[in-house]
Amino acid sequence: xxxxxxxxxxxxxxxxxxxxxxxxxxxxxxxxxxxxxxxxxxxxxxxxxxxxxxxxxxxxxxxxxxxxxxxxxxxxxxxxxxxxxxxxxxxxxxxxxxxxxxxxxxxxxxxxxxxxxxxxxxxxxxxxxxxxxxxxxxxxxxxxxxxxxxxxxxxxxxxxxxxxxxxxxxxxxxxxxxxxxxxxxxxxxxxxxxxxxxxxxxxxxxxxxxxxxxxxxxxxxxxxxxxxxxxxxxxxxxxxxxxxxxxxxxxxxxxxxxxxxxxxxxxxxxxxxxxxxxxxxxxxxxxxxxxxxxxxxxxxxxxxxxxxxxxxxxxxxxxxxxxxxxxxxxxxxxxxxxxxxxxxxxxxxxxxxxxxxxxxxxxxxxxxxxxxxxxxxxxxxxxxxxxxxxxxxxxxxxxxxxxxxxxxxxx
Amino acid sequence: xxxxxxxxxxxxxxxxxxxxxxxxxxxxxxxxxxxxxxxxxxxxxxxxxxxxxxxxxxxxxxxxxxxxxxxxxxxxxxxxxxxxxxxxxxxxxxxxxxxxxxxxxxxxxxxxxxxxxxxxxxxxxxxxxx
Numbered sequence: 001x002x003x004x005x006x007x008x009x010x011x012x013x014x015x016x017x018x019x020x021x022x023x024x025x026x027x028x029x030x031x032x033x034x035x036x037x038x039x040x041x042x043x044x045x046x047x048x049x050x051x052x053x054x055x056x057x058x059x060x061x062x063x064x065x066x067x068x069x070x071x072x073x074x075x076x077x078x079x080x081x082x083x084x085x086x087x088x089x090x091x092x093x094x095x096x097x098x099x100x101x102x103x104x105x106x107x108x109x110x111x112x113x114x115x116x117x118x119x120x121x122x123x124x125x126x127x128x129x130x131x132x133x134x135x136x137x138x139x140x141x142x143x144x145x146x147x148x149x150x151x152x153x154x155x156x157x158x159x160x161x162x163x164x165x166x167x168x169x170x171x172x173x174x175x176x177x178x179x180x181x182x183x184x185x186x187x188x189x190x191x192x193x194x195x196x197x198x199x200x201x202x203x204x205x206x207x208x209x210x211x212x213x214x215x216x217x218x219x220x221x222x223x224x225x226x227x228x229x230x231x232x233x234x235x236x237x238x239x240x241x242x243x244x245x246x247x248x249x250x251x252x253x254x255x256x257x258x259x260x261x262x263x264x265x266x267x268x269x270x271x272x273x274x275x276x277x278x279x280x281x282x283x284x285x286x287x288x289x290x291x292x293x294x295x296x297x298x299x300x301x302x303x304x305x306x307x308x309x310x311x312x313x314x315x316x317x318x319x320x321x322x323x324x325x326x327x328x329x330x331x332x333x334x335x336x337x338x339x340x341x342x343x344x345x346x347x348x349x350x351x352x353x354x355x356x357x358x359x360x361x362x363x364x365x366x367x368x369x370x371x372x373x374x375x376x377x378x379x380x381x382x383x384x385x386x387x388x389x390x391x392x393x394x395x396x397x398x399x400x401x402x403x404x405x406x407x408x409x410x411x
Numbered sequence: 412x413x414x415x416x417x418x419x420x421x422x423x424x425x426x427x428x429x430x431x432x433x434x435x436x437x438x439x440x441x442x443x444x445x446x447x448x449x450x451x452x453x454x455x456x457x458x459x460x461x462x463x464x465x466x467x468x469x470x471x472x473x474x475x476x477x478x479x480x481x482x483x484x485x486x487x488x489x490x491x492x493x494x495x496x497x498x499x500x501x502x503x504x505x506x507x508x509x510x511x512x513x514x515x516x517x518x519x520x521x522x523x524x525x526x527x528x529x530x531x532x533x534x535x536x537x538x539x540x541x
Contacts, residue, residue, distance in 0.1 A: 308452070310476035311427075317417070318428060391433055391480060393444065393455040393472040 002320040004373045008206075008298060009153040009183060009364035010324055014249070015208035021252040022210065025245035033242050034231060044244050051251035058254035059200065059217050060191025067216045067234045068247050072182040073103040074227075075201035075216040076147075078238065079178040080107045082224030083145050083199070084117070093118045093142035097130050098349040099152055104180060108147075118142070126351050127291040128157030135164060139171045146177045150190065150200075153183035154346045154362055155290030156299030165196040176222060182206055182214075186257040187265070187296050198222050202254075204246065208367070209253030213246035264367060269297035271365050271374055276300045278378035283385050289350060289360065298365040303352060306395035307359045307388040315384045321377055324362045420511030423481040430484035432470045432491070439470075441535025445526040447519055452479045456487070456527040460535055464495050471527075478510075478517035485509050486524040495532050501525065 005013075025047065031040030033048045052063045059066070069075045084091045094111065096104055098121045111117040120138040123131055130148060146168050151158045161179055168175050178199040184190065186207040192200050199222065203214035218224060218237070230239030257264070280286055285305035304312070309325035316323055347360055363377070389395040419427070436457035446453040452475030459468035469491050471483040486506055490498040503521040507513045513521055 306474065308475050308479075311480060314417075314419075314424075314427060314477045318424075391430065391472055392474040393453055394474055396435060396472055 002373075002376060004321045004369070004376060006363045006365055006369060006373070006377070007322050007324045008366035009362065011211075012205055012208045012366060013368065014210055015253060015256060017256060018209050018249050018252045022245045022249040025248050029244075031244075033244065034233065044242075047248060048242055048244060051247045054251040054255050055202075055215050058258050059202070059215075060193050061217055062220065064235070065192075065218055065220055067218055067237050068242060068250070069214045069216055069238055070212055070243070071205070071214040072101075072180070072201055072203035074238075075203070075214045076101070076103040076178075076180055077107050078216055078224060078227055079199040079201060080104070080111070080145065080147060081227055082237070083176050083178075083222070084111055084115070085225035086223050087144065088115070091117065091144040093120070093140055094145045094147070095120045095122060095135070095138050095143055096147045097122050097124060097149070099124055099128060099155075099346045100147065100149055101153075101180060101182075104147055104149075122148075124157075124349050127294075128152055128155045128289075128346075128350050129291065129294075130159055130164060132163070132167065136167055136171075139168065139175075141172075143168075143172065143175055146175055148177075148179060149183065150179050150181040150195075151184035151188065151296050152290065152346060153364070154344060154360075155301050155350060156295035156362075156364075157290040158184065158188060158294050158296065161190075161195050161197065169196065183296065186253075186261070187268070187298060189261060192217050192219070204250035204253050207250070207253035207257045210246050210249040213243055213250045215250065265297045267367065268365050271369055271371065272298055272300050272363075274371065275363060275365070275374045275377060278374070279381060282378065282382050287352075289347065289352065296364075299362070300365075301360065301362040303347070303360040304385055305359065306392040306398065307385050309360050311388050312359065312361050312384060315387065316377075316380070319380050319384075321380065324364070325360055418514050419477055419481075420513075422509070422511035423478060423513065426481035426484040426510065427477040430471075430480055432468075432484065432487035433472070434470045435472060436468060436470050441531040441533075441538065443527045443530025443532070443534055445523055445530050447475075447479075447523055452476065452520065452523060454479060454483050454523050454527045456483070456531045458490075458531045458535060460495060466490050466493055466495065466498055475523075476517070476520065478513050478520035479523060481510055482506055482513075482520045482524040483527070486528065490528060495535070498528055499532060501528055 029043050031044035033045040035041030036045040052066050055066050056063045094117055108119045112119050122135045122138050125131055148164055150161055165177050168177055176198045179197045180201045182203045185202040198219045200217040205211050224237050226237050228239050233239050233242055286302050289301045313325045436459050439457040440460040441458045444455040455472045457470045458466055461467050469487040471487050473480050473483040489501050503525040506521040506524045
């Protein structure tokens with residue numbers, strides 16, 4: 001059976017070139033960069049320095065502004081907790097949005113619960129854009145940190161970070177602006193100076209690099225209290241022997257992404273448009289989530305009335321297509337009980353009614369996908385949806401007065 | 412449950428992909444519709460019951476996840492040919508067991524199946540009482 005992976009927002013295969021670049025650092029160049037007096041260590045340190053330079057070039061900053069971490073979650077935690085603990089007394093208020101990743105909202109909940117920090121969750125509109133008026137109103141003399149994502153991995157919407165940074169800095173230039181750019185890195189062109197942010201998170205996985213490695217851009221002059229303390233690696237901001245092979249992988253992935261960005265964007269957006277047009281044309285009761293054009297080029301997300309997300313995912317998977325869903329039922333199948341099943345807060349935030357939004361589906365495409373893949377998905381999707389509709393009591397009630405069109409499946 | 416096919420047992424997947432007794436019964440003797448507000452699942456069970464109180468036919472329509480659809484399918488199989496008293500003895504545990512087990516977070520889907528039987532039989536008794 002065909003295996004079609006269209007869940008690149010959650011995992012990417014490692015690019016062969018990245019894997020090749022990493023290989024020597026496991027068994028040959030295994031030195032510890034901190035032991036750079038000896039040759040093995042110096043070899044590793046040199047490679048680490050070069051990687052830092054490459055990642056800095058990818059983000060448009062200086063090498064010393066890059067801190068390597070274990071990935072997006074650590075970078076986000078370090079950004080928020082690092083700034084907070086550096087200046088607890090003056091950090092009374094943090095602003096974020098209602099559609100951030102758990103690696104932003106969980107540490108913020110902790111800072112609120114344990115330290116009494118006020119956290120404002122700025123709402124988004126139906127397209128997933130931060131409502132600028134609400135953002136302006138949230139700003140106060142106490143605001144110390146702002147954290148807003150560049151793009152959303154569930155609905156694909158790309159924020160106008162530049163404009164939000166300007167609003168914030170015009171209000172108070174001392175506010176620290178952090179941006180989680182994980183979902184966007186490698187898929188849209190940006191650089192940290194142009195965005196104007198103080199801190200920015202990327203991870204290697206979304207760049208066809210290995211899992212378990214990421215970076216935090218820390219603008220010169222921004223001080224962070226470390227979360228991990230020890231041997232003073234990464235300028236003391238992030239102790240722990242550097243994961244050299246993974247960092248080499250991140251750098252190689254960033255180098256390739258920078259070089260091939262425009263090719264990727266045109267290839268992926270063409271495939272995405274083919275998928276989006278096909279589904280919208282051939283299936284009734286489909287609703288796009290996120291903005292139609294200001295979205296990641298590889299990203300198509302929607303929900304279908306009368307069809308439930310986990311069932312859609314299971315049937316797609318049964319036919320070899322691996323996607324993702326924001327439905328409560330598919331949220332955490334290993335949960336201990338049903339209370340741990342929560343529908344996507346992102347869908348709720350963009351105003352999808354919670355009783356019908358259970359049918360959400362996200363296709364995030366990657367460089368291994370082909371036109372044939374898309375055509376196969378377009379062939380099976382109407383049949384799957386129709387099958388679930390046949391089982392659905394709501395659909396039955398609906399069709400008693402209304403016959404939907406299902407052109408492709410009718411053939 | 413460990414068949415390498417994801418979180419569900421093979422039995423659940425069989426009933427999900429090829430559900431038994433899916434559809435509507437016109438002029439059903441009893442209809443039970445139950446829902447789970449936490450995840451939005453809704454199960455509608457149709458029963459055709461003869462004068463001897465035997466369930467001659469059972470069909471379902473369900474909006475929900477894989478476990479909800481499989482539980483619906485399984486429960487219709489389990490109660491067909493049974494008397495209403497026997498059918499009322501079907502519990503969520505026996506449904507889950509017949510499905511080869513359900514993940515803990517999905518037990519509520521089999522509870523829904525048990526509630527659907529109770530609701531359909533209640534509806535039948537009410538209609539009959541008229």
